[in-house]
Amino acid sequence: MKSTNQKEKTTITDEDMLYQLDGRPKFSIAFPLGLQHVLAMFAGNLAPMLIIATIAKASPHDTVVMIQAGMLISGLATFLQLYPIKIGRLQIGSGLPIVMGTSFAFVPTASAAALAGGIPAVLGGSLIGSLGEGIIGLFYKHLKRFFTPLVIGSTLIAIGINLLGVGRDYFAGGAGAKDYGSWQNLTIAFSTFLIVILLQRLGKGVVKTAALLFGLIIGYFIALAFGKVDLSAVGSASWATVPLPLHFMPTFNLKTAISFLIIYITVSMETIGNTSGITVAVFDREATEKETSGSVLADAIGCAVASLFGAMPNTAFGQNVGIVSMTKVINKWCISLGAIVLVVCGFLPKLGSVFASIPEPVLGGALISVFAMIMINGVKMLAQAxxxxxxxxxxxxxxxxxxxxxxxxxxxxxxxxxxxxxxxxxxxxxxxxxxxxxxxxxxxxxxxxxxx
Incomplete structure (x- = not known):
């Protein structure tokens, strides 16, 4: 009888732990919940780097390097949010179940930098800009009055408008493509677009939350049927390598640095909003000053490290905040298992080369609605004001x-x-x-x- 009671207690404890920050539920329970977060953000995490690599005319090898770095840094930055580093009164990381990923907000500014100076110019601007975000994290209490909902909402609308132009070009086959706007490209793009919308509208569970990923996979096979997929780089890619810093040596330009610095202001506010989004939804309270400043500081450090390893800047992913708000599962061990998956993927270049081979119309079809949502989120913020x-x-x-x-x-x-x-x-x-x-x-x- 004693053994049975202990077993029941263990089972109850595992379930209860899902709704507590600390504790380690069984792997069989925790891993699927962590994997759900990875599926929800995986495609959105990689897409900005694919866009910038294409604009910069990066080689297949360089594109894979960016993708590997993006997955690795996203996982490490998520760990930093989950398990903060404390130095005296300073806390780096929120201590909350925040999942980090590459931010679409930087795509318009990074696109201009990529056209002017390639990937090194993008990484240089990102590195300098991350210092500005670090300052916002350190002095958040004194600076927050400058970043009102009107300012952030207006900036999100401007970002959305710029991104819709990027999405349009990808939808049609890529800016400058010989078959730009062809019926084949438009068929692939519209098919992918409709699949994503249908999955988001009619899907349930993981299918709904990972609609973007499933849409990209199905669109990929449609493009393969049209002969639009080049798999040559996949065959030549290694199975496993270790991402190393400074594969791209950052270059610095004052104009690019200032442009990135200003976008970092918006991304900081996005991270702040997502941090409070979790505490309000789960704990029914605003995020504390320590949680907020720690969240922004972890974001800044993640962005700086990403720049050194060749990845785009990251931010707290809103879709993952939505999953936490919906499921109320806040256990850090569950989220950390998802972060481990991201880190492991960062060492698999063959996987990165598969994503690098996604044709532009597939990306355009899957992402154009995401870009529109960024603009709509800005409108919502203005409406609240x-x-x-x-x-x-x-x-x-x-x-x-x-x-x-x-x-x-x-x-x-x-x-x-x-x-x-x-x-x-x-x-x-x-x-x-x-x-x-x-x-x-x-x-x-x-x-x-x-x-x-």
Whole structure:
């Protein structure tokens, strides 16, 4: 009887642990839950690097190096969030079940850098920008007033608009492709697009959360039937290698660094939002200052290390926050098993070469709706802030100068050099104009509350 009671107690404890941060449930229970997180973010984690590698005209080998590094650093950065490093009062990592992955927010800025200076220019800008995010993490308490929902919402809309242009080109077969807009490319892209939408709408469980991954796999086979897949690099790739730093030697440019630095502001706010998203959904409270600053610092360090290893910058993945919010499973051991899968994948170049062979129309079909959602998330944030007279005026100024004027070289040719420098990047301009407009026209309610 004693043995039976102990067995029942063990079984109950394993189940209960799923809804607690600490403890180690059975592998058979924990691993599927961790793998679910990997499936939900795997494709989204790799896609930005595939896009930038294509724009930079990287070799198949260099593309695989980026993919391996991206998987490895995502896993390591996730571990840092789960199990923080504490140095005195300083905490690096949130101690929460946050899954890290490559951020789409950097794609427009990284695309411009890749066209100008290849992958080394992208990594140099990312490395410098990560220092700025580190400062935000260290001094979050004093800086958060600059990053209002209007600023972040406007920036997300600008990012979404830029990304939709990228998605359109991929949908049609890739910018500059000889068969751009051909019926074959459009058939592949539309088929992939519809599969992803149907899986998201009608799927359940892992099929629904990993709809993007399954859509890419099915789209891949459709493209294979059309003869659009080049598998030559897969056969020549090694089965296992160790990712090493400085495969690409970063190059530094002031314009690129400033553009990246501004995008890091938005990504910091995204990480902050996702950190609070977990605590509100599971613990019914806002994230503490230590959890928030630690989360941003872990993000910054992950981005810096990613730059050294050849990967794009990362951030806390919103879809994984959604899984935690839906399932209430917050056990760090479960999430860490998923992180282990990512780390192991980082040592398998043959797997990376398979993803590198995904044709542009498949990527475009799978991702164009993701890019649209980034813009819609920005709209949601603006809606939460409200459209009173003051907010409408701030948004009008922000969009008029940040999106309407910025990014059009001929329209800003007569501006002073320092001002033209800022307005060459519409995302950077939107963020800066938004911050300045918010400071010039403060919210009267907040000013009154502060005075009282």
């Amino acid at each position: 409200g459209f009173n007279g003051r907010n409408t005026m701030v948004l009008g100024i922000t969009f008029a100068l940040g999106i309407g004027l910025a990014g059009h070289a001929d329209a800003i040719a007569g501006l002073p050099t320092w001002l033209r420098f800022i307005f060459e990047d519409s995302i950077a301009a939107t963020t800066l104009v938004g911050i300045i407009a918010n400071l010039i026209f403060p919210d009267s309610k907040k000013v009154t509350a502060a005075a009282n």
